[in-house]
Amino acid sequence: MSEKTKILLDEDEMPTQWYNIVADLPEPPPPALHPGTHQPATAEDFAPLFPKALVEQELSTERYIDIPGEVLDVYRLWRPSPLFRARRLEKLLDTPAKIFYKYEGVSPAGSHKPNTAVPQAWYNAREGIRKLTTETGAGQWGSSLAFACVQFGLECEIWQVAASYLAKPHRRTMMETWGGKVHPSPSNVTEFGRKLLAENPDHPGSLGIAISEAVSEAMEDETVRYALGSVLNHVLLHQTIIGEEALLQLAKVDETPDVLVGCTGGGSNFGGLAFPFLREKLSGNINPVVRCVEPAACPTLTKGEYRYDFGDTEGLTPLMKMHTLGHGFVPEPIHAGGLRYHGMAPLVSHVYELGLVEAIAVPQLECFSSAIKFARSEGIVPAPEPTHAIAATIREALDCKESGQEKTILTALCGHGHLDLASYDRYLRGEMKDLELSDDVIKKAMLDVPEIV
Numbered sequence: 001m002s003e004k005t006k007i008l009l010d011e012d013e014m015p016t017q018w019y020n021i022v023a024d025l026p027e028p029p030p031p032a033l034h035p036g037t038h039q040p041a042t043a044e045d046f047a048p049l050f051p052k053a054l055v056e057q058e059l060s061t062e063r064y065i066d067i068p069g070e071v072l073d074v075y076r077l078w079r080p081s082p083l084f085r086a087r088r089l090e091k092l093l094d095t096p097a098k099i100f101y102k103y104e105g106v107s108p109a110g111s112h113k114p115n116t117a118v119p120q121a122w123y124n125a126r127e128g129i130r131k132l133t134t135e136t137g138a139g140q141w142g143s144s145l146a147f148a149c150v151q152f153g154l155e156c157e158i159w160q161v162a163a164s165y166l167a168k169p170h171r172r173t174m175m176e177t178w179g180g181k182v183h184p185s186p187s188n189v190t191e192f193g194r195k196l197l198a199e200n201p202d203h204p205g206s207l208g209i210a211i212s213e214a215v216s217e218a219m220e221d222e223t224v225r226y227a228l229g230s231v232l233n234h235v236l237l238h239q240t241i242i243g244e245e246a247l248l249q250l251a252k253v254d255e256t257p258d259v260l261v262g263c264t265g266g267g268s269n270f271g272g273l274a275f276p277f278l279r280e281k282l283s284g285n286i287n288p289v290v291r292c293v294e295p296a297a298c299p300t301l302t303k304g305e306y307r308y309d310f311g312d313t314e315g316l317t318p319l320m321k322m323h324t325l326g327h328g329f330v331p332e333p334i335h336a337g338g339l340r341y342h343g344m345a346p347l348v349s350h351v352y353e354l355g356l357v358e359a360i361a362v363p364q365l366e367c368f369s370s371a372i373k374f375a376r377s378e379g380i381v382p383a384p385e386p387t388h389a390i391a392a393t394i395r396e397a398l399d400c401k402e403s404g405q406e407k408t409i410l411t412a413l414c415g416h417g418h419l420d421l422a423s424y425d426r427y428l429r430g431e432m433k434d435l436e437l438s439d440d441v442i443k444k445a446m447l448d449v450p451e452i453v
């Protein structure tokens, strides 16, 4: 057994293909539907939004897809990312469990999001697109896309949820440093934004609204496309580089996970880590428990319904079968901005329905107290989103202590929290609260979800 704390891969050991779990699922996932006709969405339906290559990936049933050479070149700026054995956290918890975490905070933007931003920008540039539009919450995705666009000479225009635009100016500066143009959302730039601002000049915005604005701008211009940072099949596909690397790294130290946990907002870092391990589980090589962890204030998997809904608030996107709280649901302003989305990736929803993964919801105070334990033992200050995964990892490790089981736990630390210190400040001063979500609020938002027969 290896004593290593930091398990590294050489540059030339980096995987050169993404893994498409659709090829191996016992049942195919339900197709996306055209928002008007409710017929299965075709490549043409996606064409105004995404370049051909990404639409092909969205609908693909191929098991492996080659990563283009120029994308690998950019990945090499920070990949392969390190896998750590959390020995100091294990010691602090006095647990017999072994804890491993895959650290994605080493990317330029400080999270896993550049893993998909880079290929999305590259495929768009190759098809002659001039500009990408997108939405962002806390700014993780917007900054990742701005970084990716500037690598390939594309313009980048970003609608940032107004509450975050005001509260998190440093991410905006990062987007602008990489050449991005940023609007608070709702904005005066789009018709939908103007309508919402007329109703409420201090509208705090939401991810669903920002998506509507970015999508409508892309649909108006042939040379502009839209980019989404989570939820879609091609996004989860690109993120599988995380799990493929982690499989190789664990093999180096002769370990297989008994439990795998990841935080789920739209599902991309979770799917990216978990899907290659689910491939091994489906083929009978390993049998880990795989657990999604979501915020108690936005419990898409544990409290949402599995049905067709829109990806955005205005209802412009194709309908996707997913766990949803309703496209009109506006989550409370919890600190994990990246987890405040009304839906869950159709692929993550599907594997949950198939019983291949389970889900729990965790309140934010437990997340931050867990993050403090992690920072004081392992050193890294986690982004608010992966504090959910850390809280669930600590729960599991303490269960192991109770039962004396030596389980191996794997999680993703999908970003650092250097630009989220205001949240830590509130926690440390005792100003953070747990936010209760009533079933009535969910019921009300579900009323607007279309009935599909």
Ligand SMILES: *Cc1c(COP(=O)(O)O)cnc(C)c1O
Residues within 6 Å of the ligand: 111, 112, 113, 140, 141, 229, 230, 231, 263, 264, 265, 266, 267, 268, 269, 270, 338, 339, 383, 385, 386, 414, 415, 416
């Ligand atoms: C965006 C983001 C998330 C949520 O998105 P997923 O698609 O669920 O991964 C989680 N963590 C970080 C650090 C993020 O930036």
